[in-house]
Amino acid sequence: MKVVSDTATPALRALLKDSLPNRSLMARLGKAFERFYRRFFISKDKLPNKQGWPKSHFWSQRVATSTLLTKVTPNDAEVTVGEPAYRTHFYGATIRPRQAKALSIPLVPQAKGIYPSSGLITGLFLRRSSSGSAFLAKRDGSKIVNYFILLKSVTIPRDPKAAPDRKDVDRELLKEANLWFKRHSKR
Numbered sequence: 001m002k003v004v005s006d007t008a009t010p011a012l013r014a015l016l017k018d019s020l021p022n023r024s025l026m027a028r029l030g031k032a033f034e035r036f037y038r039r040f041f042i043s044k045d046k047l048p049n050k051q052g053w054p055k056s057h058f059w060s061q062r063v064a065t066s067t068l069l070t071k072v073t074p075n076d077a078e079v080t081v082g083e084p085a086y087r088t089h090f091y092g093a094t095i096r097p098r099q100a101k102a103l104s105i106p107l108v109p110q111a112k113g114i115y116p117s118s119g120l121i122t123g124l125f126l127r128r129s130s131s132g133s134a135f136l137a138k139r140d141g142s143k144i145v146n147y148f149i150l151l152k153s154v155t156i157p158r159d160p161k162a163a164p165d166r167k168d169v170d171r172e173l174l175k176e177a178n179l180w181f182k183r184h185s186k187r
Helices: 008-017 019-045 058-066 086-091 166-185
Strands: 067-072 077-081 093-095 103-106 125-128 134-140 143-151 154-156
Touching (some): 019 058, 019 166, 058 067, 058 086
Antiparallel strands (some): 067 077, 103 143, 125 134, 134 143
8 A cells, every 4th residue: 555645744743742632531531430430330239249139339339439630741641440349349468357357248138238246247157067167156046046157267259340341441442532533633
């Protein structure tokens, strides 16, 4: 292919010569990225949880609200997800107790979000199964209900759906870049 006249390169050089328009492009792309990720996290929060228990709204109230455009330069924009627990979903992790001997994993909806030591669930006692597993249980009339299982560690696998598909992100950013170029090329 032979280029007879190159009008694009001089126009792009003129646009990128001044860092202010370039910075405004990065700011626009960064804000679009932030909005896209927030919408993604809010939509993720609408899905039911695995146990069918009441939702804690982790994705909409903790992850989406902590997602912010934190840095803009003439060459890039940085969006940060500030919720530390998001890393566990994005990368996966093994969690171990820091201030106790075991992790207490809720087994019933009434125990979700409650520390056993808080005293909010009265009558808990330690119970061991024949296999050696440890539980915090409570008498409910004539039966015993396990409220928590006590574990030395829990491995949470990486969630491949913790972030949107890169193709969807690229499509959104390309749309924003095209709008920016249309506006700035008319100057």
